[in-house]
Amino acid sequence: MSLLQGKKVIIIGDRDGIPGPAIEECVKSAGAEVIFSSTECFV
């Protein structure tokens, strides 16, 4: 079973790294529930 199966996940993505929607797709496919997702600009 996936580490993230059934877990609730808060995502903060990085514009110059991995953005929120991309992480969202990954964790959803691993069975997690996304309760918050955003992309931030750290510069």
Add this chain to the structure above:
Amino acid sequence: MNSVIKGASYILAFTPDMVMHNGTTQTTERQVNPESEYLKKLEEHLRTYEQVVKYPPNQAYIGNVTPEELAKIEQPWHDKEIEGATRYGKYGEIMPQDEFICLMQMCDVFDLVKLEKNFVAETKQNLEKHPLVGKDLMDRLKEGEEVELIKKLVEEEHSEPLYHNKVLVGCVKRAHDLDVNLSAHVIHENLTSKATNVLAIMNLIAKNDIKKEEIDYVIDCSEEACGDMNQRGGGNFAKACAEVAGLVNSTGSDVRGFCAAPTHALIVAASLVKAGTYKNVIVSAGGCTAKLGMNGKDHVKKGLPILEDVLGGFAVLISENDGVNPEIRVDLVGKHMVGTGSSPQAVITSLVTQSLDKVGMKITDIDKYSVEMQNPDITKPAGAGDVPAANYKMIGALAVKRGDIERTELATFADKHGMVGWAPTQGHIPSGVPYIGFGRQDILDEKIKNAMIIGKGSLFLGRMTNLFDGVSFVIEKNKGKTEEKGTVSEEQIKGLIAEALKNFATNLLSE
């Protein structure tokens, strides 16, 4: 024919008191936690003007230190100094705060900037020595007011105070009693952007062989908005800046797109010139007070100086092809589209390889990539990492995936095709454009044959879309002036037909 990059300028304005009073990290902290340790300690961490001038990335920004030379200086850079560093550089200058405050008044045409008379008298002496501040600008500087009037305007009339060395030396008045878009805060922010933009344009004109009268059009690509309550982003910083800079034959408009705006604007300018609409277009932008001291909390926590203590500005001149300067390939434009998606692979593909594939080029066929050129000295201690390095890793990874380089070459990809970052974290200022000046020179000196300029924008910050944005274009060595292939005139066609018929008739007769 492709348009060319005829010149570029880069300026900084050192504004330590604005870090304290106008940077959003500090203004927010003052509202939320006025007794915070950060605010108490902040002042001790501010640098002097001399330190700011000697700071290696700042010397790189104004063109006195090349990216290659900067890379040789061991990081961190905040404790290093450039020997013999000067205020004026190959591409621009670093203006001290007192002169900059006066420049703000010179850029104010609505009598909103009030300055204390002794402050004006002292600063005027320095400004008179400034090589680019002529009589036309000096005449815009007023004699000044009594300090009591300025105090009254700040305390009773909602004016934004202007400090120099912690002393109240002036204020920016609100431009309307009720309209929030004309509040003193907004006017102050817009005038700082305008003044830094004007300073960049003045340097561009002075340091390149250009006459003010030859400029047809200006595109401002900063991140501020000017307008009143009925049109918050009505705009045209561009024309307002052109007016103060004396570009009498110019009009202009603003291009917005967060940090990606300069790259968008350069593509627009290059296309306008190539189409023959205008001959000489300036793309320029001023700086942003809100971002001063943006990562200050982390810098103070780590015992570092406040490194975000300068406003940035730049200007680039796009002109008709002169057969010498680097050409802008508007046919090699990359764009992140609505349907592109957000995975790093999709983003880099859209920005880098989409255009290269059109002409069968590999990632390694581009000599230099100018990405988000933020100074890592600022971002690393704040936990944001080395932004240019992160961008080069992504481009390098795609190059491996496509088979353009071997996996073992990934480690050296950034050294060969990238650079260290040197630009202040002023949003649009570090995005793609910092290398235009150096890149133009590197191409002219035949150190490189081409470069790709990439701009990225965080559209999601405006809460109108979750999307990010990015565009790119390629600049390359000028192919030299070639004669435009003219079309054959009607007269010539008639002549050719007549000649052919005559030959035909002669042949028939001879048979």
